[in-house]
Amino acid sequence: MMTVVGITGGIGSGKSTVCKIWQSLGARLLNADALAKELMNTDPEIKQQLVDKFGTDSFHENGSLNRDHLAKEAFEKNRVEELNAIVHPKIPQAVQYKIQQAQTDGINVFVYEAALLLDNLRPKQMDVVVLVLADRQKRLERVQQRDGSREQEILQRMEKQRNFEESVHEADYVIRNNGTLQELESKAKDLYQNFLP
Numbered sequence: 117m118m119t120v121v122g123i124t125g126g127i128g129s130g131k132s133t134v135c136k137i138w139q140s141l142g143a144r145l146l147n148a149d150a151l152a153k154e155l156m157n158t159d160p161e162i163k164q165q166l167v168d169k170f171g172t173d174s175f176h177e178n179g180s181l182n183r184d185h186l187a188k189e190a191f192e193k194n195r196v197e198e199l200n201a202i203v204h205p206k207i208p209q210a211v212q213y214k215i216q217q218a219q220t221d222g223i224n225v226f227v228y229e230a231a232l233l234l235d236n237l238r239p240k241q242m243d244v245v246v247l248v249l250a251d252r253q254k255r256l257e258r259v260q261q262r263d264g265s266r267e268q269e270i271l272q273r274m275e276k277q278r279n280f281e282e283s284v285h286e287a288d289y290v291i292r293n294n295g296t297l298q299e300l301e302s303k304a305k306d307l308y309q310n311f312l313p
């Protein structure tokens with residue numbers, strides 16, 4: 117039996133880092149942003165709606181997604197919700213498909229990483245939900261270091277997210293990531309080996 121794990125947490129909390137550790141232990145990963153991108157590139161209905169709503173510039177001449185154009189439309193013109201309304205309804209079925217694929221491939225642990233997990237998908241599909249938490253200041257410093265983005269920009273992105281500290285009761289396991297990377301690695305490995313498969 118494969119275990120399906122949903123992992124969530126705020127920007128810079130350490131979700132991707134935990135996922136990479138689990139991947140090294142044999143898990144199959146699916147990242148929500150990567151999945152959305154894949155669907156925008158391949159799903160004919162989504163592609164048509166993107167063209168209808170955001171114009172033919174949504175795709176390059178070779179047919180690939182014009183991410184710069186869509187990012188501009190979505191973020192600079194405040195049309196993120198319109199974009200999400202096109203893509204999000206298709207996500208659960210696409211996740212289900214990937215879960216089935218992993219099952220067929222004999223994978224033991226499937227991990228779905230999504231900042232919006234608890235909003236959209238607290239999904240019957242997830243056997244276990246893991247929440248990664250870190251103090252705001254730590255997250256800010258880590259994202260600054262990772263992306264080189266400005267403090268103001270990161271704070272704005274943080275403000276748009278839920279307060280994950282309040283979501284503790286919605287998770288089956290909580291990983292607190294205020295220590296070193298080594299400490300995170302040890303917590304992630306412990307959870308994986310003792311509780312997941």
Ligand code: ATP
Nearest residue numbers: 126127128129130131132133258262295296297300
């Ligand atoms: P996002 O939502 O922005 O994708 P995330 O939750 O996936 O973020 P990560 O990318 O895993 O977060 O971590 C953010 C950055 O902080 C990364 O560069 C990562 O290497 C670093 N980091 C994570 N945990 C620690 C830690 N305990 N000590 C030092 N650096 C850390």
